[in-house]
Amino acid sequence: MTLLGGSFVFPSGAVVALTGADFAATLDGKSAVMWTPLTIPPEGKLVLGPTRNFARCYLAVAGGIQVKPFLGSASTHLLSGLGGYAGRALRKADVLRVGAPAKRIPVRTISRAVLLALMPRKVLRVTEGPQIDLFPEDQRREFFRSTFRVSETSDRSGLRLEGHGLASRGYGAMITEGAPLGAIQVTPSGQPIVLFVEQQTTGGYPKVANVIGADLHCLGQLRPRAEVRFECTSLAVAVSLWREQEKLLVSPRRLFA
Amino acid sequence: VLVYLGEEIGLPAHRRVLKLLQLLQKEPPKWLRNLQPAYTSLMVTFDACRVDSAEVEAELRKYEARAKTVRGVKPRTVLIPVCYGGEFGPDLDAVAKIHGLKSYEVIAHHTSQSYHAYFLGFAPGFAYLGDVPEAIATPRLETPRKQVAKGSVGIAGRQTAVYPFATPGGWRLIGRTPMSMFQNDRKPMARISVGDEVRFRMISRQEFLELESG
Numbered sequence: 001m002t003l004l005g006g007s008f009v010f011p012s013g014a015v016v017a018l019t020g021a022d023f024a025a026t027l028d029g030k031s032a033v034m035w036t037p038l039t040i041p042p043e044g045k046l047v048l049g050p051t052r053n054f055a056r057c058y059l060a061v062a063g064g065i066q067v068k069p070f071l072g073s074a075s076t077h078l079l080s081g082l083g084g085y086a087g088r089a090l091r092k093a094d095v096l097r098v099g100a101p102a103k104r105i106p107v108r109t110i111s112r113a114v115l116l117a118l119m120p121r122k123v124l125r126v127t128e129g130p131q132i133d134l135f136p137e138d139q140r141r142e143f144f145r146s147t148f149r150v151s152e153t154s155d156r157s158g159l160r161l162e163g164h165g166l167a168s169r170g171y172g173a174m175i176t177e178g179a180p181l182g183a184i185q186v187t188p189s190g191q192p193i194v195l196f197v198e199q200q201t202t203g204g205y206p207k208v209a210n211v212i213g214a215d216l217h218c219l220g221q222l223r224p225r226a227e228v229r230f231e232c233t234s235l236a237v238a239v240s241l242w243r244e245q246e247k248l249l250v251s252p253r254r255l256f257a
Numbered sequence: 258v259l260v261y262l263g264e265e266i267g268l269p270a271h272r273r274v275l276k277l278l279q280l281l282q283k284e285p286p287k288w289l290r291n292l293q294p295a296y297t298s299l300m301v302t303f304d305a306c307r308v309d310s311a312e313v314e315a316e317l318r319k320y321e322a323r324a325k326t327v328r329g330v331k332p333r334t335v336l337i338p339v340c341y342g343g344e345f346g347p348d349l350d351a352v353a354k355i356h357g358l359k360s361y362e363v364i365a366h367h368t369s370q371s372y373h374a375y376f377l378g379f380a381p382g383f384a385y386l387g388d389v390p391e392a393i394a395t396p397r398l399e400t401p402r403k404q405v406a407k408g409s410v411g412i413a414g415r416q417t418a419v420y421p422f423a424t425p426g427g428w429r430l431i432g433r434t435p436m437s438m439f440q441n442d443r444k445p446m447a448r449i450s451v452g453d454e455v456r457f458r459m460i461s462r463q464e465f466l467e468l469e470s471g
Contacts, residue, residue, distance in 0.1 A: 070441065077381070079380055079424055080380055080421075080422045081422070082381065130259055175264075175266055175296050175298070176295055176296060176378070177259060177295040177297075177298040178293030178299070178300025180300070180302065200378060200380075201377075201378045202295050202376065235310060239310070242305055243305065
């Protein structure tokens with residue numbers, strides 16, 4: 001869910017878990033806890049939103065939401081109308097099917113220490129982009145000193161940033177090439193765009209930097225008008241932070257309180 | 258990792274990209290996650306938990322050396338029917354005017370040769386085709402359209418492409434095809450694959466409507 005949330009009725013009940021941003025969730029009128037399994041009685045109603053802090057709240061349902069996987073994924077690609085539920089965002093009165101849950105669902109809560117460690121950051125760590133040399137020295141320094149604002153025209157394909165404009169010398173000289181999730185492209189008008197989950201796979205604008213893997217989850221929590229800064233780090237640091245995060249996420253001993 | 262195999266858009270550099278792509282697809286290293294070819298480069302995505310980037314680079318150098326001996330596959334030919342101009346190609350007349358040509362001359366140029374499919378990007382099934390004859394090469398629109406109709410055929414510089422979906426887009430639209438460029442119940446899903454040779458064939462409005470409904 002993004003920013004606004006929604007209301008969900010579970011005719012046969014379910015076990016769910018809420019993670020991500022705080023959307024002031026209530027279950028049948030009572031405040032619902034996050035980061036732990038939540039048992040919903042038959043005809044129970046979960047009401048979420050709007051957000052109290054970050055951009056996205058995730059509702060996980062035991063047994064899984066049943067959609068036909070597309071390319072091995074249950075995600076929706078809005079631009080092409082593929083995958084997920086009818087290839088589009090959910091609307092009022094949609095009915096989602098839920099799979100059979102596991103027989104035993106352990107009741108555990110994500111620890112405070114883990115939540116703190118994975119708290120969305122305001123300063124995103126980046127490595128240098130492949131076209132960093134196309135940007136004059138003073139502009140690069142300015143890029144890392146500036147605070148940007150997430151534009152309201154941002155969507156799942158890219159987060160458009162407002163603020164200090166960048167002008168690359170080599171505009172036009174670059175040949176379109178592959179671009180990864182988290183790449184920060186700079187358009188001819190000087191606007192940086194961070195490629196997001198529904199990104200194009202190639203790009204012809206120079207890339208000044210790349211958000212590191214361990215901070216990609218923070219991109220999904222940036223709201224329109226949120227402020228963000230970038231801090232340069234080395235590839236070696238980026239790799240070790242990523243490995244550390246991946247290890248943490250598969251370690252029940254460290255994840256749960 | 259981005260592997261650069263040339264500094265100029267053209268067939269020589271792209272043949273090197275295709276050969277390395279083929280070899281990596283045939284004998285994928287265990288750390289490989291994704292391959293994204295482009296005009297002169299190949300983006301190789303790897304699992305950073307399984308391997309160090311130095312090792313990836315060293316292995317890719319070996320692949321690159323071996324790729325030189327890979328025999329290129331004979332390209333498939335894809336023929337795309339296009340109804341040019343009118344409501345289907347709102348920029349045809351403007352493209353003609355820019356080059357001091359008649360509209361039918363632009364169509365004649367566009368259908369005169371086959372195009373090489375360099376890579377797919379932007380949207381599922383969107384193939385970047387080149388090289389468009391210099392005589393009709395036209396820069397993108399100053400302001401992109403918010404919505405381009407599905408099947409639209411556009412020109413951007415010396416590239417041409419078909420929009421597989423209704424998306425925003427800044428290419429100059431000269432026609433439209435009734436052929437579906439992406440279908441998720443077909444294998445491969447995209448009509449055009451990297452390395453294919455693509456030709457355009459002019460059809461009438463009547464033929465367009467028949468093909469579209471058939």
